[in-house]
Amino acid sequence: MNPFIPRKYLDHFWTVAGAVNIRIKIIGIVLGLVFLLGLAVTWQVRQLLSQAMYAQLSEQAVAFTRDLAARAADPILINDVYALHQLLQDTRINHPNVVYAFVVDPDNYVLAHTFNGGFPENLSDANSATDDAYEHTTILNTSEEQIWDTAVPVFEGRAGTARLGLSDAQVLQTIDAVTGQLLLTTVMVSVIGISAAVFLTWILTRPLLDLVDAAQAVGNGNFSYRVTRWADDEIGKLTDAFNSMIEALGKADAERIEREQSRVQYVHGVITAQEDERKRIARELHDSTSQSLTSLIIGLKTLEDNCQHCRKQTRVVELRSIAGQTLDDVHTLSVQLRPSVLDDLGLPEAIRRHIADYRKRYPINIDLAVTGMDGIRLPTEIETALYRIVQEGLTNIIRHAEAHTASIFIECSTDKVLVVIEDDGKGFEITNVQHQDGHLGLYGIQERAELLAGALEIESEPGRGTSLFIEIPLHTESAELQENR
Ligand SMILES: Nc1ncnc2c1ncn2[C@@H]1O[C@H](COP(=O)(O)OP(=O)(O)O)[C@@H](O)[C@H]1O
Ligand SMILES: [Mg+2]
Incomplete structure (x- = not known):
């Protein structure tokens, strides 16, 4: 100092x-x-x-x-x-x-x-x-x-x-007179000085202003911008260094985009494969396992009818009840894996049934409000993604929130669909969660939303409940709204 x-x-x-x-x-x-x-x-x-x-x-x-x-x-x-x-x-x-x-x-x-x-x-x-x-x-x-x-x-x-x-x-x-003459000379020299300074600064600042433009262009993601080299001085060297830097940045950005594209493709492949596999298992459970169990139950029923007074009748009744219970479980599992109602009746109905199932199984109040979806079917991939998102959201509420009430709100407009999953449970520190390994639920929600050019926003604080906001744009080419006639 x-x-x-x-x-x-x-x-x-x-x-x-x-x-x-x-x-x-x-x-x-x-x-x-x-x-x-x-x-x-x-x-x-x-x-x-x-x-x-x-x-x-x-x-x-x-x-x-x-x-x-x-x-x-x-x-x-x-x-x-x-x-x-x-x-x-x-x-x-x-x-x-x-x-x-x-x-x-x-x-x-x-x-x-x-x-x-x-x-x-x-x-x-x-x-x-x-x-x-x-x-x-x-x-x-x-x-x-x-x-x-x-x-x-x-x-x-x-x-x-x-x-x-x-x-x-x-x-x-x-x-x-001499003083006046000298002052006049000073003024004249000043005028010449100003002209020289203007010219000099123009020479000096022109390449610098170019560099500023280039920095702005690069900031906006334009990596093809190149700064004109005006002279072979220090600024000329700076220009070269700057141009090489833009080139390197452009390459790095292209690599990043490529990596991101492969990641997106990979995630998309994984999710699609997972969905297909779930569909296949659900179909298998429904078509084969359920059929076999039904045959088994019918067989046991016949057996039961045929030995009204046999010693083993109670045992047969017991077995039939176990088989009936298993059939129910298989049915629930098959619905959870891939509800056919999602394909047949659409997202709101599938979610309604899912909620009804949860209400039966867990002591929690779940509200559902759907607007703007009367007679509207969203593209299958969006419906599937939103169904899985709601499924994961509700599973988290049951597993972690200790909530009394949960609400799901779906709003569909011409250009986007918004889903809000809220609970009044214990909440959590968002920053602590997103980087933890082994917790893929919220990450999966985010991935599914981003694959459809959408986004997830989480609002939560310990003791203040949790809200998940999922917004997915509806582009005309990728998600034509289908009128359900
Ligand atoms: N609705 C919720 N209420 C309270 N905590 C939650 C809620 N949803 C998520 N969390 C917290 O976020 C963590 C990460 O969730 P998630 O990514 O789904 O992984 P997982 O459910 O496998 O733990 C959970 O372990 C939990 O601590
Ligand atoms: Mg989870």
């Missing part, structure tokens, strides 16, 4: 500097430097120029006044006021910086002057040169200018003193 600048200001600076784009930053730096340089040079030149010019001004003041004093000696001595006056006028006219000139006698009485509207009061006392001094300069301030008032004694003061006022107006004018 910088000990001299409080962190707060540094942070603020970075927030502001970080928020503006590169173009503004570069233009800002160029402008700042040009202005700083321009102002520093202008100030320095102004300082040096005014030192030199004021030094020259004070030398001039002395030189002009000495000249005046030398030339004024004769007219003073012969008391030629006209010549003296003429001399003063000439001096003033010949040197444009001279504001006034006058001559006083040793008693400080003004002998001649160049003022048109009368000699100003106190001016003669404002400066004087002692007899032994060669000259003396005083600076008089007026509202618009400074006047270098120089006094030079005439004949060592015995004939009086020559005085001359030299204005700095012209010096100021020159300094201001």
Whole structure:
């Protein structure tokens, strides 16, 4: 941390500097430097120029006044006021910086002057040169200018003193003109600097903006995007690296898609094989085992009728009852494996019967609400998947939830079918479950939903029951709604 600048200001600076784009930053730096340089040079030149010019001004003041004093000696001595006056006028006219000139006698009485509207009061006392001094300069301030008032004694003061006022107006004018010129140059250089900065940032940012576009395209899954290589500099190398990265990402994505497709195919194959196998076993149980058991029961019945008073009659009755029970169990098993009602009467009826069976076997309330499915048959694969999903949902409720009530809600609209399986049981931590091995029920529900381009959403919290939301889209090509006439 910088000990001299409080962190707060540094942070603020970075927030502001970080928020503006590169173009503004570069233009800002160029402008700042040009202005700083321009102002520093202008100030320095102004300082040096005014030192030199004021030094020259004070030398001039002395030189002009000495000249005046030398030339004024004769007219003073012969008391030629006209010549003296003429001399003063000439001096003033010949040197444009001279504001006034006058001559006083040793008693400080003004002998001649160049003022048109009368000699100003106190001016003669404002400066004087002692007899032994060669000259003396005083600076008089007026509202618009400074006047270098120089006094030079005439004949060592015995004939009086020559005085001359030299204005700095012209010096100021020159300094201001030079300053203005330098500032104008600064502005012109700034304009050139801005143009150069704009051009430079365009060259610099063009490939960067391309990279930004590419990153966005890749983010949207477009791996065929390639960034144009503008130059062979660092950005050019970055472009190459970026293009190779997009290529690698594209390959990885293609591999991922391929893997996902094989997984989907595999899962689909497994589920289909499982369904087919269940169907086959159910058919076998129904056609063969049930038939055999029925024959057995009929045989036992005949046997029972034929030996009304036999010793073994009770045993025969017992066996017939066991055979009857087994037939019921086989029937239940066969229905659970693949209810023919699902194929014959459709999903709502199959689920209704499944629920009725559960109600008989377990002490739980199960509600079923179906909307939008009157006279509608969904495609077989969707019906099978939803039946299995409801089956697994209910099995979980019985096995894990300890619930009093469960409800199943099925809503079919033109573009999707929604199934909600809810219970008021003990709930569970969703994150703990989905990654556990050996628990394939919820995973199976999700797989079945995703195979049909649908999705599973689980809402559950310990102590607050569980809700499973399964949504499956009904595409016209894959799931034409079949009117059941
Ligand atoms: N309705 C439910 N109520 C409470 N817990 C549930 C419910 N459904 C699932 N769970 C929890 O989620 C876990 C995973 O369920 P699942 O994937 O079907 O596997 P399994 O039933 O074989 O344990 C269960 O072990 C259970 O802890
Ligand atoms: Mg389960």
